[in-house]
Amino acid sequence: MTRAVRFDQYGDVDVLHVVDVPRPDDPSSGQVVVEVVAAGINPGEIAIRSGAMHERFPATFPSGQGSDFAGRVAAVGDGVTGVRPGDEVVGWSDKRSAQAEFVTADAGHVTPKPLTLDWIRAGGLFVAGVTAYAAVRAVALKPGETVAVSGAAGGVGSLAVQLARETGADVIGIAGEANERWLRAVGVTPVSYGDGLEDRLRAAAPDGVNAFIDTFGGGYVERALKLGVAADRIDTIIDFAAVQKFGVKGEGSAAASSAEVLAHMADLVAWGRVVMPVSAVYPLGRVREAYTELALRHTHGKIVLATGLPDAAGRQAAHG
Incomplete structure (x- = not known):
């Protein structure tokens, strides 16, 4: 037994x-x-x-x-x-x-x-790694673009912000103030969640936010749309109702569940290119x-x- x-x-x-x-x-x-x-x-x-x-x-x-x-x-x-x-x-x-x-x-x-x-x-x-991989791939980042990530210090978010940085994009991480030091250490601009978030995001990205990755739910898709992010540049791994309502992407673990992606993520973490x-x-x-x-x-x-x-x-x- x-x-x-x-x-x-x-x-x-x-x-x-x-x-x-x-x-x-x-x-x-x-x-x-x-x-x-x-x-x-x-x-x-x-x-x-x-x-x-x-x-x-x-x-x-x-x-x-x-x-x-x-x-x-x-x-x-x-x-x-x-x-x-x-x-x-x-x-x-x-x-x-x-x-x-x-x-x-x-x-x-x-x-x-x-x-x-x-x-x-x-x-x-596995779950956090392939989900972060799928979410970053879904929003098709280009060098010099700006992407915001909600839940940026969580299991998926902490990997997604780093994968996004690997593309050459500027990354804004939405998280609690206690996580600001860690986010800065991995090259991410921290923005605190809560009242006034949209104003803080506009201040952090004066030229606009090009893409948005939602790992938390709770209305972040609507906030991204209000910021002018196109629906096809928004991916949520949790707000399935928003996917149906607004036509945003909902790519998560199922979109990248393969041994090849897992091996890739394992190597990134093993050699310190991504901190887990x-x-x-x-x-x-x-x-x-x-x-x-x-x-x-x-x-x-x-x-x-x-x-x-x-x-x-x-x-x-x-x-x-």
Whole structure:
């Protein structure tokens, strides 16, 4: 037996449990079993677990949870080439099953973990990494243009601002004042959210904002339109109603979920071209506390679950 996160009904964090499940030792053809070292958590999982996304992403009970993982290959199925037991990999699960000590995934959903990439960042990389990649690609930035990013210090936003800078664009990061120093350190102009935001954005970009990436929701698409940003230069990863209402783009993780994109992001983080902040690491057994912190929506970077930590361990800060 091995352990995995499960929930049997929609609800708050109280429905989450870590339970004993059969260890997956016999992968099907084209699949691999990975012994998980670290697994990421994401806001979308809160929406799915609460039932808020039932129409779009219904859960089947009992449900597992999580997409991101990094670990060591434990077994491979028939027909699998290019990966073997013992290999260190980073990957994702489409079965909401990554928050576990062992996960089964398609062999095409894993890629080698760079030696210089630590386990914690590897484990939390997939969703935030490919989502940021897709969002920046969607707004088609050119050198010298100006792009604003909401939620600029969050898991996706912190990567998106840096990928945007890689294009040669000037980047404005909308975040809390506590994140100003970090944003400046990665070459981003910080602008505080809240009342008067549109005036502050106009002051920061006197020649106008050419594109907008919304990672937070809560009306940022409407603000971007008021600033004169064209609908086809706005991408939101969270405000699906705005996509339907205003015809803006809604490209996120699904638009860039490939081993090639994940490998690219892993290399960027491994070699320091992109900094991936991690705000906290929790043991698997304290998954409720991890999601409680994430739900506050003030996280700088990612929160990650580490299967090797004893459940008695508390929250561990891991900024970077």
